Amino acid sequence: MEANSIPTELSEILKKARRVVAITGAGISAESGVPTFRGKDGLWKSFRAEDLATPWAFERDPALVWKWYDWRRGLIAKARPNAGHLALAEMEKRYPEFTLITQNVDGLHRKAGSHKVIEIHGNLWRVRCTAEEKIFYLEDVPLPEIPPHCSCGALVRPDVVWFGESLNPMLIQESQRALATCDLLFVVGTSGIVQPVASFPAIAKQSGAYIVEINPEPTPISAIASISLKGKSGEILPELLKTQSIQ
Ligand code: BV8
Numbered sequence: 001m002e003a004n005s006i007p008t009e010l011s012e013i014l015k016k017a018r019r020v021v022a023i024t025g026a027g028i029s030a031e032s033g034v035p036t037f038r039g040k041d042g043l044w045k046s047f048r049a050e051d052l053a054t055p056w057a058f059e060r061d062p063a064l065v066w067k068w069y070d071w072r073r074g075l076i077a078k079a080r081p082n083a084g085h086l087a088l089a090e091m092e093k094r095y096p097e098f099t100l101i102t103q104n105v106d107g108l109h110r111k112a113g114s115h116k117v118i119e120i121h122g123n124l125w126r127v128r129c130t131a132e133e134k135i136f137y138l139e140d141v142p143l144p145e146i147p148p149h150c151s152c153g154a155l156v157r158p159d160v161v162w163f164g165e166s167l168n169p170m171l172i173q174e175s176q177r178a179l180a181t182c183d184l185l186f187v188v189g190t191s192g193i194v195q196p197v198a199s200f201p202a203i204a205k206q207s208g209a210y211i212v213e214i215n216p217e218p219t220p221i222s223a224i225a226s227i228s229l230k231g232k233s234g235e236i237l238p239e240l241l242k243t244q245s246i247q
Pocket of ligand 1 (some may be wrong): 021024027030031036037096107121143159163164165166188189190192194196214215216232233
């Protein structure tokens with residue numbers, strides 16, 4: 001998509017917006033070489049979510065769950081933020097209010113320079129002691145031992161939100177507050193399936209926000225989007241940024 005092919009209505013909105021929110025999913029990291037969950041080469045292709053990203057899976061076989069996370073950490077350690085991550089980091093500087101809500105646990109938004117990031121599903125590089133709930137960063141790949149233990153002897157787990165686990169209520173509240181007051185919402189690279197984030201765009205819709213979906217495929221969110229831009233976020237977001245800066 002070229003900047004000059006962006007509909008006039010959208011380019012006006014991009015210039016006039018004051019309070020902006022972006023929701024991102026695994027798709028924004030696809031161009032950095034990080035597999036998505038449900039795509040054709042998705043993470044779930046060879047695994048099933050319920051076999052791995054759940055507390056029950058961890059209880060049953062912590063070594064298997066950690067082997068999967070260590071494999072993902074190995075992929076992500078080599079990944080660099082792409083033009084889509086960088087464009088959102090630049091938008092944070094340009095808009096008076098900008099909140100980024102990411103479902104991703106890869107840490108690439110912060111690497112790209114985004115500061116106001118709500119990592120609503122946690123972060124793969126953070127671990128949590130299962131006995132003391134102590135949080136610390138463990139960035140070794142491969143892990144020193146699988147499954148890793150805390151100095152207290154208890155198992156540590158990835159500090160991410162698994163299926164069947166509740167999200168941090170403070171982060172939900174912070175996200176919903178931003179969504180209820182924004183005038184522009186980007187929904188980037190998410191299949192719009194995983195709750196409760198899949199219901200977040202409806203909050204912005206209710207408050208009259210203009211919703212821009214960016215995804216090569218249609219999703220359940222397309223039905224409430226003001227415009228769905230079909231394509232890769234690493235190509236489209238920089239074009240939107242160019243338009244926004246044309247005063
Ligand atoms: C909760 C962290 C209350 C871990 C993740 C039965 C039992 C238990 C729960 C449930 C149940 N039924 C429903 C639920 C609720 C469940 C849920 O929604 N399930 C779904 C599958 C139906 N949700 C939960 O459990 C949540 N907690 O509800 O608490 C509760 C408590 C107890 C019991 C019930 C409820 C917790 C959800 C969080 C799970 N953790 N990740 C980890 O990463 O290992 S979810 C995981 O999916 C990732 O975070 C990921 O980001 C997220 C969403 O997926 P997407 O990001 O959308 O990725 P996906 O691959 O699906 O799509 C990629 C998209 O990108 C595609 O559309 C593709 O077209 C597009 N794309 C590809 N390339 C590009 C692109 N777009 C742009 N540019 C490109 N280049």
